[in-house]
Amino acid sequence: MSKFHPLSPTDAYHEATKHSWASVRRNAHGLDWSTQPSVYKNYPADLPRVSLLEADPLKRFLYRVAGITAKKSYPGVEYYLRTNPSAGALYPNEVYFQARGVEGFADGIYHLEVASSSAVLLRPIDESEGLEATLEDPRRRRGLLLFVSGIYWRSSWKYRDRAFRYVLLDAGHLLGSTEAGALLWERAYTIRYRIDRQGLNRFFGFGREEGMLSAFDMSTPEEAEVRLPEGSLEQVDPTGSFEPNERIEAVYLASGHLRGCRKEYRVPRLPLTREAWAEAILRRRSIRQFSRRSISKEEFTQIVRWAQASVPSDCDEAVELYAVVNRVEGMEPGLVKEGEYLKRGDLSGKAGYLCLEQALGSESAVTFFLVSSGENYAPLYQKAGLIGHRLYLAAEVQGIGASGIGAYYDDEVREFLGTEGKILYAFAIGR
Numbered sequence: 001m002s003k004f005h006p007l008s009p010t011d012a013y014h015e016a017t018k019h020s021w022a023s024v025r026r027n028a029h030g031l032d033w034s035t036q037p038s039v040y041k042n043y044p045a046d047l048p049r050v051s052l053l054e055a056d057p058l059k060r061f062l063y064r065v066a067g068i069t070a071k072k073s074y075p076g077v078e079y080y081l082r083t084n085p086s087a088g089a090l091y092p093n094e095v096y097f098q099a100r101g102v103e104g105f106a107d108g109i110y111h112l113e114v115a116s117s118s119a120v121l122l123r124p125i126d127e128s129e130g131l132e133a134t135l136e137d138p139r140r141r142r143g144l145l146l147f148v149s150g151i152y153w154r155s156s157w158k159y160r161d162r163a164f165r166y167v168l169l170d171a172g173h174l175l176g177s178t179e180a181g182a183l184l185w186e187r188a189y190t191i192r193y194r195i196d197r198q199g200l201n202r203f204f205g206f207g208r209e210e211g212m213l214s215a216f217d218m219s220t221p222e223e224a225e226v227r228l229p230e231g232s233l234e235q236v237d238p239t240g241s242f243e244p245n246e247r248i249e250a251v252y253l254a255s256g257h258l259r260g261c262r263k264e265y266r267v268p269r270l271p272l273t274r275e276a277w278a279e280a281i282l283r284r285r286s287i288r289q290f291s292r293r294s295i296s297k298e299e300f301t302q303i304v305r306w307a308q309a310s311v312p313s314d315c316d317e318a319v320e321l322y323a324v325v326n327r328v329e330g331m332e333p334g335l336v337k338e339g340e341y342l343k344r345g346d347l348s349g350k351a352g353y354l355c356l357e358q359a360l361g362s363e364s365a366v367t368f369f370l371v372s373s374g375e376n377y378a379p380l381y382q383k384a385g386l387i388g389h390r391l392y393l394a395a396e397v398q399g400i401g402a403s404g405i406g407a408y409y410d411d412e413v414r415e416f417l418g419t420e421g422k423i424l425y426a427f428a429i430g431r
């Protein structure tokens with residue numbers, strides 16, 4: 001970068017948390033299992049709970065956001081996997097929502113309790129108060145307003161300073177699972193990044209370990225304005241252990257200052273049948289190993305088309321999709337961007353190397369790299385996570401395996417793609 005353009009604090013964070021061949025070897029560290037943070041936040045047992053394990057459409061929708069869909073057992077450990085993926089299965093996010101005028105739920109503010117597949121009523125609201133007061137437009141809204149927070153220590157315990165990237169990607173995946181549920185339920189939505197984070201954090205009683213990142217709005221406004229409910233909620237420890245990270249707290253603060261946001265209004269339509277999506281949402285898993293069989297050009301095109309469909313939000317940033325085509329019938333191998341070949345030939349070995357030598361990157365049918373030159377770091381990174389989620393589901397719906405890849409040699413990927421943009425995420429699909 002030229003010295004005449006000092007880096008913004010968020011770009012400086014991105015630069016400082018790049019992986020390189022040398023940094024990965026220099027900074028190798030063991031995990032301290034004695035401080036392993038909990039992946040569940042649980043509010044007190046005496047608060048009212050609504051089970052989401054019922055067939056009504058709203059409960060099914062809420063279950064699809066982050067519901068438990070698999071259990072893995074290893075000697076001495078058991079853990080549960082969810083509709084949403086997460087780097088290292090550390091799940092560094094929580095989901096809260098406000099329901100107003102919604103059947104089956106008293107008007108109020110709820111926490112989505114993943115461990116028990118239920119919604120916990122944290123505080124009832126009346127018609128004069130609500131979380132709308134933390135949106136740009138404080139008019140009362142009927143329907144659902146979901147909020148996604150980040151709890152960085154769950155991820156920085158393992159990934160150290162780079163963890164804020166995963167907190168944002170994983171938040172984006174949650175926005176993606178929410179989107180899939182909303183589309184399946186045929187509800188319009190928009191994602192809001194221009195929220196009063198500090199006001200929300202104060203109201204929810206969060207300590208420094210948790211902070212709001214975005215809202216998923218499925219509500220319609222009325223005339224009257226509301227004010228934030230008085231007081232704040234009881235603070236609940238979301239991790240059981242905590243080690244502060246100054247760099248991450250600084251980039252969280254900096255990432256709240258959004259500039260020059262462009263609105264995207266277009267809500268996309270789900271391709272393929274709704275039944276197939278409903279199944280894919282519950283079946284989705286990360287593939288651990290590919291058998292190196294190819295996919296068809298039609299399957300590839302369908303996946304890319306869905307990944308690149310509009311993402312409605314109040315701060316849209318362009319996220320580019322580069323595809324290293326390794327095994328697609330009817331397509332020459334090479335590096336493709338928007339249908340144009342940038343490089344031709346077998347680049348599978350290179351793609352695997354770039355993903356920190358993970359075989360997923362070389363044995364895939366296609367390895368993607370998501371890139372952005374945008375300035376609004378929190379929105380663009382969450383959008384990359386949401387696109388990752390679309391890649392998972394568009395692959396799954398066609399019986400194709402997929403996995404997010406958060407670890408790659410940043411500068412070498414940039415050089416390989418020939419871009420000055422930030423490398424946000426890698427992703428592999430295949431059989």
Ligand SMILES: Cc1cc2nc3c(=O)[nH]c(=O)nc-3n(C[C@H](O)[C@H](O)[C@H](O)COP(=O)(O)O)c2cc1C
Pocket residue numbers: 081082083084085086087088089166169170173284285286287358360403404405406407
């Ligand atoms: C942001 C992100 C980064 C990931 N990075 C990797 C990776 O580098 N290598 C890998 O094998 N899996 C990676 N995964 C897959 C996770 O390990 C997986 O999502 C998690 O174990 C939960 O399993 P599930 O996706 O089957 O529910 C990543 C997932 C996400 C969401």
